[in-house]
Amino acid sequence: MDTDSADAGATGTRPRSRPFVIAAAVVVLALAVWTLTASLSDGTPTSQVPATDSADAGFARDMAVHHQQAVEMSYIVRDLTDDEDVRRLAYDIAQTQANQRGMLSGWLDLWELPKISADGYMAWMKGKEHGEHQAKDGALMPGMATAGELEQLGRLKGRQAEIRYLQLMIDHHMGGVTMARACAQSCEVQVEKKLAQGMVDAQQSEMELMTDMLKERGSAPR
Incomplete structure (x- = not known):
């Protein structure tokens, strides 16, 4: 769809900067997931079991649900476009957030806390x-799409699907960053605070990337 020269002209930057930004965001998230995995395997979180109504438990519950929709949207758009940049971004988001969702749900199991408040x-x-x-x-x-918005996304194709996905995912990340920042400030389990801060950093980078991708397509965040 877009050539390298067209990308460079539209953004004013070298076209190869985009994969680098995606890779950087993935590395940050991967490190956060690795930290959480290590803590689960050595039993660290179980020595600091939070209360059911704590920020730690609430963040784990709500972010698991929030992540699930990001995974769903990413798999929807993957089948609606041939654009490799959008497909790569969607795959990265889907894989990272699916892994984190599993971690957070497993954490609640270890704490023997309900997954629904x-x-x-x-x-x-x-x-x-x-x-x-x-x-x-x-x-x-906050940030999550409605059922109607997901249905509309599924009816689009090509560039229109790319634009709507990027807009919805920026909204989604904004809500996720608000939640993650709250955990980074209020959660007490240290490894969870680190994971939350990793989400903030990575999703802010991805929002900048997605804003640039929208500009290339003659659009902007909503």
């Missing part, structure tokens, strides 16, 4: 300055 989503962030970001009507949590 009786108080609903985001209860652990109520009353916090960084918890004012609101979910739109029809969405489970």
Whole structure:
């Protein structure tokens, strides 16, 4: 679809910078996942079991659900476009967030805590300055797409599908960064705080990348 020269002209940067940014984001997330995996294997989190209504438990529950939608959207767009950059980004997001979702769910199992809160989503962030970001009507949590938006994405093809996916994923990352930053500030299990900060750093980098990709397609974040 886009040639290297067209990419360079549209962005004002060298075309090969995009794979580098994707790889850098993946490395940051991979390190965070490795840290969490190591802690689970040596039993570290079980020595610091948080309360059911704690930020630690709430973040693990809600981020697992939040991640699942990112995985779903990424697999949807993979089949709607032939653009290698979008497909590569979608694959990276799907693989990383699926792995993290499994880790967070496993963590809750080790803590013997419920995976669904009786108080609903985001209860652990109520009353916090960084918890004012609101979910739109029809969405489970801030940044998440509605069922209607997912259906619309599935009906698009090519460049239109790429643009809508990038817009939805930027929104999704914004909500995820808000949650992860809250955990980095409020969670008490140190390895979870590190994982959350890794999510903040990596998803902010990905949002910058996706904004550039939208510009190349004559569009912008919503």
